[in-house]
Amino acid sequence: MSPVISATVKPLAAMAVAIGLLAIGLAALGANPAVTLTALLSGAFGDWLAVADTLLKATPLVFTGLSVSLAFSGSIWNIGAEGQLLFGALAATACGIHLARWSHVAAISAVLGAGAIAGALAGALCGWLRTRFSVNEVISTIMLNFIALQAVSWAVHGPLMEPSHSYPISQKLPAAACMHWFFPPSRLNCGLLLAIGLAPACYFWLYRTNSGFELRAVGRNPRATAFFGIAAGPITVVAMALSGGLAGLGGAVQVCAITQRLFERFSPGWGYEAIAVALVARLNPLAVVPSALFFGALDNGAQVIQRTQGVSPVLVQAAQGLIIFVLLAFDTPILARGRSATLPHHKQPADA
Amino acid sequence: MQNLLEACAITKHFGATVALDAVDFSARAGEIHALLGQNGAGKTTLMNILAGHLRPDLGTVTLDGVAIKTASPQTALRAGIAAVHQSPMLFEHLSAVENLALGGFVRRGLALNEVAERAGAMARSLSFPVQLPPKNLTGLSLAQRMRLEILRALSFQPRVLMLDEPTGLLAPGELSGFLDLLRALRNRGCAVVFITHKLAEAMAVADRITMLRAGRVVDQTSPPQTTIEQLAALMLGNAVELARPKKSHRRGAEVLRLEGLSLEVDGVALVDEVSLRLHAGEILAIAGVDGNGQRELAEILACSRRPTSGQILLHGQPAGARAMGQIAVVPQNRDQEGLIPGMELWENLLLSPALRRQMQTAGVQRRSAAIALCSVLLKRFSIRARSPRQKAADLSGGHRQRLMIARALASRPAVLVAHDLTRGLDVSAAAEVSRIVREFADQGGAAIMISTDLDEVFGLGDRIAVISRGRLFEVPTANLTIERVGLLMAGVGQHR
Numbered sequence: 001m002s003p004v005i006s007a008t009v010k011p012l013a014a015m016a017v018a019i020g021l022l023a024i025g026l027a028a029l030g031a032n033p034a035v036t037l038t039a040l041l042s043g044a045f046g047d048w049l050a051v052a053d054t055l056l057k058a059t060p061l062v063f064t065g066l067s068v069s070l071a072f073s074g075s076i077w078n079i080g081a082e083g084q085l086l087f088g089a090l091a092a093t094a095c096g097i098h099l100a101r102w103s104h105v106a107a108i109s110a111v112l113g114a115g116a117i118a119g120a121l122a123g124a125l126c127g128w129l130r131t132r133f134s135v136n137e138v139i140s141t142i143m144l145n146f147i148a149l150q151a152v153s154w155a156v157h158g159p160l161m162e163p164s165h166s167y168p169i170s171q172k173l174p175a176a177a178c179m180h181w182f183f184p185p186s187r188l189n190c191g192l193l194l195a196i197g198l199a200p201a202c203y204f205w206l207y208r209t210n211s212g213f214e215l216r217a218v219g220r221n222p223r224a225t226a227f228f229g230i231a232a233g234p235i236t237v238v239a240m241a242l243s244g245g246l247a248g249l250g251g252a253v254q255v256c257a258i259t260q261r262l263f264e265r266f267s268p269g270w271g272y273e274a275i276a277v278a279l280v281a282r283l284n285p286l287a288v289v290p291s292a293l294f295f296g297a298l299d300n301g302a303q304v305i306q307r308t309q310g311v312s313p314v315l316v317q318a319a320q321g322l323i324i325f326v327l328l329a330f331d332t333p334i335l336a337r338g339r340s341a342t343l344p345h346h347k348q349p350a351d352a
Numbered sequence: 353m354q355n356l357l358e359a360c361a362i363t364k365h366f367g368a369t370v371a372l373d374a375v376d377f378s379a380r381a382g383e384i385h386a387l388l389g390q391n392g393a394g395k396t397t398l399m400n401i402l403a404g405h406l407r408p409d410l411g412t413v414t415l416d417g418v419a420i421k422t423a424s425p426q427t428a429l430r431a432g433i434a435a436v437h438q439s440p441m442l443f444e445h446l447s448a449v450e451n452l453a454l455g456g457f458v459r460r461g462l463a464l465n466e467v468a469e470r471a472g473a474m475a476r477s478l479s480f481p482v483q484l485p486p487k488n489l490t491g492l493s494l495a496q497r498m499r500l501e502i503l504r505a506l507s508f509q510p511r512v513l514m515l516d517e518p519t520g521l522l523a524p525g526e527l528s529g530f531l532d533l534l535r536a537l538r539n540r541g542c543a544v545v546f547i548t549h550k551l552a553e554a555m556a557v558a559d560r561i562t563m564l565r566a567g568r569v570v571d572q573t574s575p576p577q578t579t580i581e582q583l584a585a586l587m588l589g590n591a592v593e594l595a596r597p598k599k600s601h602r603r604g605a606e607v608l609r610l611e612g613l614s615l616e617v618d619g620v621a622l623v624d625e626v627s628l629r630l631h632a633g634e635i636l637a638i639a640g641v642d643g644n645g646q647r648e649l650a651e652i653l654a655c656s657r658r659p660t661s662g663q664i665l666l667h668g669q670p671a672g673a674r675a676m677g678q679i680a681v682v683p684q685n686r687d688q689e690g691l692i693p694g695m696e697l698w699e700n701l702l703l704s705p706a707l708r709r710q711m712q713t714a715g716v717q718r719r720s721a722a723i724a725l726c727s728v729l730l731k732r733f734s735i736r737a738r739s740p741r742q743k744a745a746d747l748s749g750g751h752r753q754r755l756m757i758a759r760a761l762a763s764r765p766a767v768l769v770a771h772d773l774t775r776g777l778d779v780s781a782a783a784e785v786s787r788i789v790r791e792f793a794d795q796g797g798a799a800i801m802i803s804t805d806l807d808e809v810f811g812l813g814d815r816i817a818v819i820s821r822g823r824l825f826e827v828p829t830a831n832l833t834i835e836r837v838g839l840l841m842a843g844v845g846q847h848r
Contacts, residue, residue: 210708210715217703221692227656227683228703 007287011280014326015294022319026311036309040316043304044297050304052186056258058296060085060267062195063250064274065281065288066202071123071243073206073283075219076236080126080141081247082271083148084119088248090152091118092255093160093170093262100174107176112252119248120241122148127240131233137240145271153264160262170262179257191253195289198246202285205242215239247271273299276324295320356381356543357402357433357512362411364397371397372408373567379512379543384534386558387547390587390641390804393564395547396438399514402545403435404428415512429456434510438517440497448484448492448500456508471503478506478536480529495526502533513537514545517643519553531557549641551583551842563587584838588806604632606668607798608679608767613662615648615822622648623659624822630767635789635799637813638824639806641841645822646802647684650771653800654681655705666766677706680760684771684802686749690756693745697737697755698726700744706763729758733788750781757785761792768792768799774808786812806837 023033044054064081071078095114099107122144129135160170179189206212218225218232277295281287302316355378364372372394379385389395400406402413407423415431442451453467475482482499498518505513519527534557537544548554554561555575563571563586571586608630615623623645630636640646651657655676664671666678683689691700702708711722726740733754737747760768774782793799803809809816817826818840825840
């Protein structure tokens with residue numbers, strides 16, 4: 001099987017298997033799988049508003065999915081897209097509420113810039129900690145997720161709290177800092193276009209530039225890159241900054257395009273779902289877009305079947321998790337007949 | 353005397369290579385049995401089989417006359433066979449005592465503080481100083497790690513203790529104490545198998561000596577019946593007598609000069625005041641047993657490690673970072689350092705800093721140029737690959753080696769440094785890569801071949817030097833004999 005085909009077939013097969021398992025789960029719970037899955041599908045794509053909603057649900061997943069696939073491509077396990085997204089949303093809100101008198105373009109640029117920078121700083125911090133003090137980035141990024149959560153909570157209870165001080169939400173962003181909705185009542189906006197545009201940019205950086213090459217090489221064989229004088233430290237910090245910046249930008253877009261304000265539980269876990277999105281996309285930035293759409297559709301459909309069929313959306317989340325398991329199973333040597341290129345190469349007996 | 357451990361007609365293949373060919377070996381209680389041989393002679397493979405890490409293709413291992421059937425480290429340990437590996441196998445993030453507890457102490461259900469006490473007592477009774485840092489092992493020197501591993505092996509109270517090149521990591525002053533430890537263990541009735549390539553150590557401490565060469569036992573003897581010279585000749589074989597350096601090479605201008613290059617780590621000089629001059633058209637072969645500073649020297653020349661002192665001059669000028677691009681290095685360890693098996697062939701070319709610089713415009717890779725270059729190189733060096741887009745892992749070992757050489761030569765370097773150029777290659781592939789290097793030198797390049805293989809050293813080197821304990825000794829062509837090189841490699845008769 002050619003690599004391109006196997007890279008496409010495996011995720012699709014995994015999705016199919018997971019949906020099959022979801023159907024079994026539905027049947028076990030006494031729901032009619034056919035009816036429920038049809039409802040899920042029409043919830044996600046039934047009419048143009050449903051499609052719009054699916055696209056909107058996918059947008060933050062594209063940003064965070066790109067963030068994760070960039071870092072993972074260098075074997076940097078950034079689990080902190082969630083926190084980086086929240087920092088981005090926080091910075092975007094804090095900046096945006098003061099920009100009432102700015103022009104639309106300038107205000108939007110400033111808000112998005114603030115979000116990206118905040119996320120990049122959070123990411124770069126973890127990259128630097130790994131480089132300088134060998135702090136495992138999995139731990140530092142997860143910890144920073146909690147800090148980000150608390151920071152948002154503190155902000156909406158304190159400095160950013162809306163003027164009447166009765167709700168733990170921020171003040172609404174001024175119109176200048178809010179993205180235009182193209183086709184009300186849908187909230188379709190420029191954010192999705194930005195996200196889709198960033199996918200090829202990420203791909204270009206990873207696969208066409210020297211620094212992207214260095215990141216992938218360091219991730220695959222740090223001993224070889226060290227021998228040839230590629231320093232792992234700087235590229236790790238750069239990759240984490242880019243990764244964090246993408247997630248932060250996703251948070252900023254969410255604020256100025258959809259919610260127009262900040263509140264607690266701002267993210268339903270986009271940063272974590274992004275890991276699934278990136279893995280299903282095989283860390284390929286171009287594939288992140290369809291992968292995010294798939295997960296966005298499931299999220300959207302899950303809400304609909306909860307309303308119409310009384311089926312808990314938790315079941316759909318479980319199915320999303322199953323996809324990863326099925327994908328991993330496809331990669332095990334038994335199923336891949338021992339020719340998986342992702343497995344580390346067996347050391348030749350050096351003293352033979 | 354009764355044999356305690358006996359291995360009969362052990363044969364082991366790794367793919368097409370025969371690592372061990374019908375090897376007989378035995379160990380007796382109260383004896384130090386030195387197992388000698390060059391790198392690749394099969395010493396470690398034999399130990400791994402005896403310790404249950406590997407299963408022999410043919411042959412039997414018996415302890416006390418009872419065959420050990422299922423080979424696993426657990427059964428070997430339970431039967432009383434313990435091994436100390438060449439590079440210490442310790443748990444980096446556990447404390448020293450915890451590392452010991454994972455040995456034989458825990459089997460007897462001891463608490464951690466008791467483990468520390470027992471280990472301390474054991475170390476004292478053998479007058480064997482060991483440091484037990486309370487946290488993890490960071491900062492512990494390699495020699496101390498080796499001691500820790502020995503202590504852990506002893507905690508199993510083995511009847512047979514096998515040590516694989518244990519002295520390679522010791523500082524010169526620690527050697528006699530270590531040999532005393534081996535004697536103390538022997539006097540307690542332990543069967544000690546001491547694997548080494550250092551002939552003097554074997555002569556000093558062994559009761560019996562078994563010499564392996566290319567997977568076969570070539571001699572069984574004991575120190576009173578032999579001499580270091582005889583052992584050296586045995587170890588190296590006589591194949592090398594055939595090839596001698598060609599003295600008629602055209603020698604051009606000086607290209608590379610190393611002046612007093614040293615690298616110190618933890619107070620040990622891994623590279624010790626290395627100086628040399630290399631001229632265009634010349635191949636300098638550096639012979640030496642692994643672990644004597646070759647790797648570090650190669651790393652310094654590859655610019656991935658900074659020397660503690662000394663300098664490198666290229667064409668008479670101190671070499672800056674940019675000039676160092678003119679030194680292309682083929683690292684020793686193909687798959688761990690030389691290539692990224694999961695990446696495509698053309699991408700592997702770009703690991704070379706010089707090529708990466710050439711194949712880019714403002715940080716963007718000139719991808720099609722790199723792929724085209726790769727195609728050309730595949731053809732020129734007859735590398736068997738379907739296309740430059742293939743993964744490096746799909747090539748055979750010999751062709752991966754060629755790819756590394758092709759990469760090194762593609763940037764038209766002034767100096768080529770190759771470490772273990774022909775390791776793992778069959779005769780014809782080895783001859784082919786040797787020819788490529790010869791051609792490079794004939795066209796005015798200067799090359800340094802670092803090798804443990806004397807065939808390669810004598811076959812390819814215009815000049816020959818030996819590296820031992822980080823020091824480089826050039827052997828004048830006038831008194832260039834196999835014995836002399838062998839003795840220098842074995843660390844005997846080193847004079848400046």
